[in-house]
Amino acid sequence: SQQGEEDPQALSIQEGENATMNCSYKTSINNLQWYRQNSGRGLVHLILIRSNEREKHSGRLRVTLDTSKKSSSLLITASRAADTASYFCATPQRDNYGQNFVFGPGTRLSVLP
Amino acid sequence: DGGITQSPKYLFRKEGQNVTLSCEQNLNHDAMYWYRQDPGQGLRLIYYSQIVNDFQKGDIAEGYSVSREKKESFPLTVTSAQKNPTAFYLCASSMEGSPLHFGNGTRLTVT
Secondary structure, eight states: OOOOEEEOSEEEEETTSOEEEEEEOSSOOSEEEEEEEOTTSOEEEEEEEETTOSEEEETTEEEEEETTTTEEEEEEOSOOGGGOEEEEEEEEEEOSSOEEEEEOOOEEEEEEO | OOOEEEEOSEEEEOTTOOEEEEEEEOSOOSEEEEEEEOTTOOEEEEEEESSTTOOEEOTTOTTEEEOOSBTTBOOEEEOTTOSOOOEEEEEEEEOTTSOOEEOOOEEEEEO
């Protein structure tokens, strides 16, 4: 079951510009995570924001979380060509067995030099 | 260095053959996961395991099987019953409450 939904599906910007990606989810969460995937590689964790946090920063990354709207955004400032990748949000969910993670379809970011 | 190793990176098989994808981690993580990714799409959960000798079906388990005989290893078998097996397969592990660590994937092509 897909919980997170990112938009836009694809984003193309010039180097130096900011990139904003959005994620919506359906159920209540303890935290929301953002991952990056370079083409043909595994995903790499970028940042985790807890449900009691509204904003978090890590280097050029800024993540916001609005639990009332069940949405999150990832902002990459002063983008570089090396930021070209797909970005996914993920929410942990718990069932009778244990914890698993639900991913959205992702946003493909292209940063043009 | 700790991490997750998936092998092989590329795998080619004929239709009707079973194939096993390897996933090994030395992070001492309890939980391990298998995801499938199709071109331009997100990740879908196939199977996951919280402890040795135990595992749970995910959203798309039909045509797949797993085992967890050791904490470090979580191999995935793609059986001939899987109707559309060509995809990118990702293995991941985590500790409770922590983010996922991923391997670099196996690209399976079945012809």
